[in-house]
Amino acid sequence: MSHKHNIIVCQGTGCISGGSEAILSALQDEVKNNNLEDTVLVKQTGCHGFCQRGPLVVIEPEELFYSHVTPEDIPEIAQSLKDGGKPVERLFYRDTVTDQMLPHYNDIPFYNKQQRTLLKNCGHIDPENIDDYIAAGGYEALKKVLSGMTREQVIDEVKRSGLRGLGGAGFPAGRKWEACYKAEGDVKYVICNADEGDPGAFQDRSVIEGTPHSLLEGMVIAGYAIGAKVGYIYVRAEYPLAVKRLRTAISKAKKNKYLGKKILGTDFTFNIEVFQGAGAFVCGESTALVLSIEGKRGMPKASPRPRTTEVGLWDKPTLLNNVKTLAYIPQIIANGADWFAGIGTEKSKGTVILALTGKVVNNGLIEVPMGITLREIIFGIGGGIPDGKKFKAVQTGGPSGGCLPEHLLDLPVDFDSLNDAGSIMGSGGIVVMDEETCMVDVARYFLDFTQRESCGQCIPCRLGTKQMFDILDDITKGKGQPEDIDMLLEIGEAVAKTSLCALGKTAPNPVLTTLRFFRHEYEAHINEKRCPSGVCHMPES
Numbered sequence: 001m002s003h004k005h006n007i008i009v010c011q012g013t014g015c016i017s018g019g020s021e022a023i024l025s026a027l028q029d030e031v032k033n034n035n036l037e038d039t040v041l042v043k044q045t046g047c048h049g050f051c052q053r054g055p056l057v058v059i060e061p062e063e064l065f066y067s068h069v070t071p072e073d074i075p076e077i078a079q080s081l082k083d084g085g086k087p088v089e090r091l092f093y094r095d096t097v098t099d100q101m102l103p104h105y106n107d108i109p110f111y112n113k114q115q116r117t118l119l120k121n122c123g124h125i126d127p128e129n130i131d132d133y134i135a136a137g138g139y140e141a142l143k144k145v146l147s148g149m150t151r152e153q154v155i156d157e158v159k160r161s162g163l164r165g166l167g168g169a170g171f172p173a174g175r176k177w178e179a180c181y182k183a184e185g186d187v188k189y190v191i192c193n194a195d196e197g198d199p200g201a202f203q204d205r206s207v208i209e210g211t212p213h214s215l216l217e218g219m220v221i222a223g224y225a226i227g228a229k230v231g232y233i234y235v236r237a238e239y240p241l242a243v244k245r246l247r248t249a250i251s252k253a254k255k256n257k258y259l260g261k262k263i264l265g266t267d268f269t270f271n272i273e274v275f276q277g278a279g280a281f282v283c284g285e286s287t288a289l290v291l292s293i294e295g296k297r298g299m300p301k302a303s304p305r306p307r308t309t310e311v312g313l314w315d316k317p318t319l320l321n322n323v324k325t326l327a328y329i330p331q332i333i334a335n336g337a338d339w340f341a342g343i344g345t346e347k348s349k350g351t352v353i354l355a356l357t358g359k360v361v362n363n364g365l366i367e368v369p370m371g372i373t374l375r376e377i378i379f380g381i382g383g384g385i386p387d388g389k390k391f392k393a394v395q396t397g398g399p400s401g402g403c404l405p406e407h408l409l410d411l412p413v414d415f416d417s418l419n420d421a422g423s424i425m426g427s428g429g430i431v432v433m434d435e436e437t438c439m440v441d442v443a444r445y446f447l448d449f450t451q452r453e454s455c456g457q458c459i460p461c462r463l464g465t466k467q468m469f470d471i472l473d474d475i476t477k478g479k480g481q482p483e484d485i486d487m488l489l490e491i492g493e494a495v496a497k498t499s500l501c502a503l504g505k506t507a508p509n510p511v512l513t514t515l516r517f518f519r520h521e522y523e524a525h526i527n528e529k530r531c532p533s534g535v536c537h538m539p540e541s
Contacts, residue, residue: 003041005081007031008058010123012047012209013202013241019071020055026071027057030078040081046210047202048123050110052363053093058123063105066091096361096383110362113381117343117351118328119367122210127245130252133213139258141330142217145224146266149333154225155181158329160337162349167193167284167322169502170348170415170425176319180226180309183317190222190231191313191320193289194242195277203353203428204323206365208235208242211327212249216272218326220259221333223270226319230271234289237276246274281399281453285501286312286320288455299455300501324353344370348414352425358394358432361386368413375409378432389434393518397426399446400506402513403439422513424506438535439518440525443510444472450507461504464495468511478538480526489515 009015009024027042048056053067057077064087066077076088092101093108106112116122125132133139145154159174180188192215194204208215219231235242250272253259261269275293283289283298286308292298293313305311312318328350332340343350348370354377357363361383368377374394378384385391395403396413402423404411411417415425433442451465468491471484492508492515499505515522524530529538 004039005041005062006060007040007042007077007081008045008060008123009042010046010048010054010056011044011127012051012054012206013239014047014051015054015056016241018055020069022071023055023057023069023074026074027078030074034078034082036078036081040078043126044128045124046122046127047206047365049119049206049365049367050108050362051365057091058105059087062087064103065093065105065108067093096386109383110364110366110381113368113376114366115343115351115369116367117331118207118214118324118353119210119365121214122206125211127210127212128248130213130249130256133211137334138213138330139217141333142220142258143264144333145221146264146268151181151225151227154221154333157333157337158225161332161340162337162344163325163328163332163340164348164415165322166324166328166350166352167427173321173325176309176321177222177225179307180317180319183310185317187316188226188228189313189316189318190219190226190228191289191293191318192219192231192233192323192326193284193286193320194233194235194239194323195283195289203355203365205239205242207323207327207353208239209245212245213253214327214330215246215323216249216253216259218329219272220263220270221329222319222321222326224268226317228319229269230273232293232313233272233274234277234283234293235274237278243274243276250274280455281450282455282501282503285503288501289320290318297455299457300503302500345412345414347416352413352428354413354428354430356382356430356432358430359385359389359434359437360432370414371412373410373412374404374430377413377430378409382432385432385434389436391432392435392437393433393439393442393514395423395431395433395442395446395510396429397424397506397509398429399449400424400503400509401426401429402509403433403442403517404513405517422516423509426506436533436535438476438531438533439514439521440472440531441476441533441535443514444469444476446510447472447507450503454503454507458498458500458504460495461499461501461507464491464499465504465507467491468495468508472511475522475525476531476536478525478529478536480522482526484526485515485519485522 031040055069057066057069092103155177163173164170285300287301288298290313308318351367353367393403395401447469451469454461456462492512496508
């Protein structure tokens with residue numbers, strides 16, 4: 001039955017933490033009590049992205065956007081949906097630049113400057129309703145693959161699209177698929193890494209919570225392409241909502257013949273299991289993740305070693321991709337490689353999902369085309385720095401990312417440009433810092449995280465990161481010595497060059513980039529016993 005209005009209630013983790021479950025329940029009761037069930041449908045969705053403004057409620061088809069909604073607002077929202085009712089204007093978003101009330105979803109700069117492709121269904125479909133996904137075009141790509149495409153044709157489409165691994169490393173996805181397809185062995189596996197990144201990086205979690213079937217469909221297509229029958233989703237146990245929605249989606253996909261034996265009436269069989277990890281940062285590394293699934297301690301294997309595509313899970317060829325990479329596959333197959341290749345830059349195709357946070361007006365989850373500049377993200381989508389303060393730096397890529405200064409604001413956000421600047425794409429974090437931020441303290445903060453997450457297997461990472469942290473800690477306490485700067489550079493470069501895995505190789509980034517671009521702050525701490533930003537507690541002279 002078609003309804004005159006749909007009330008969309010965000011049920012992503014961010015809004016749930018703000019009380020959106022009570023709002024959903026109250027709306028359902030209010031619609032029933034006001035006899036609006038024939039004209040109004042209340043439905044849950046995944047994350048809308050604008051977590052800072054949650055809990056969020058959207059009215060469709062008008063696209064009215066209500067933010068900071070509370071249970072006390074529900075009766076007024078319900079009344080507004082009766083014939084002759086008026087929108088609840090006090091819940092509209094107020095633009096921080098123009099001070100205008102913006103009633104519609106697409107009027108808000110945070111949204112209208114994005115290119116929501118991978119996230120296009122998040123915030124619009126019920127993640128626990130497979131019919132919603134199917135109505136939005138879901139599983140059409142799988143039907144296309146199984147009704148006439150060879151494995152080679154699927155892999156060629158992925159290769160021609162230019163899709164690179166969206167977990168941070170940016171390795172060409174099609175090349176990895178082809179290598180696994182050509183690897184010898186009758187038993188092969190597909191693994192989705194849904195555990196990567198720091199605990200605050202929620203891009204993968206939001207995709208799973210908002211559109212889990214896109215991940216499942218991508219994994220089934222990947223399994224068909226390489227000749228696998230089993231897939232694992234490695235997800236951290238700290239994401240209970242993601243785990244719940246994955247298991248619900250798997251159950252419904254099996255019931256509808258998109259998973260299991262004889263998928264869609266063909267001879268192809270593929271099953272998916274959810275494996276809950278302990279949230280170890282180092283298990284974002286492929287060999288550590290594989291060992292964890294095998295029930296062993298998650299530590300990277302020493303090099304030289306065979307690639308996971310040759311010797312992976314239980315020593316069998318294994319295709320390991322990130323959530324966003326696999327969730328993009330159905331759209332690439334459905335729309336064609338040329339469609340995807342037409343988005344982004346020459347070397348970095350498609351879009352990227354970023355967690356925008358820190359000293360910026362609009363915080364939240366955004367999706368933008370590769371190649372967009374840091375300035376467009378921070379000042380266009382993010383609305384700039386609050387309270388009239390000045391921009392100082394931005395860190396990209398999570399705890400192991402580099403800190404970039406103002407003169408690099410026009411740097412394109414893509415794999416190669418960020419790497420050249422001393423940072424990384426990484427887990428997709430964008431942390432904005434203002435003039436009151438101490439860059440020495442920032443380097444200390446992020447190194448504290450990475451040295452704690454070291455598995456301890458290799459000496460450079462285990463000891464080098466700890467030594468760097470101790471030096472930084474002394475500097476922020478007024479105990480720094482002039483030779484500390486050279487020592488940090490020497491240790492940092494050694495750790496980056498000689499560590500076993502990417503955790504150690506990238507851990508020095510915050511230190512090396514702050515030394516490169518903000519050396520004067522280190523010198524003030526050491527030589528003048530003064531923190532220019534007034535953050536560090538220096539001893540009284």
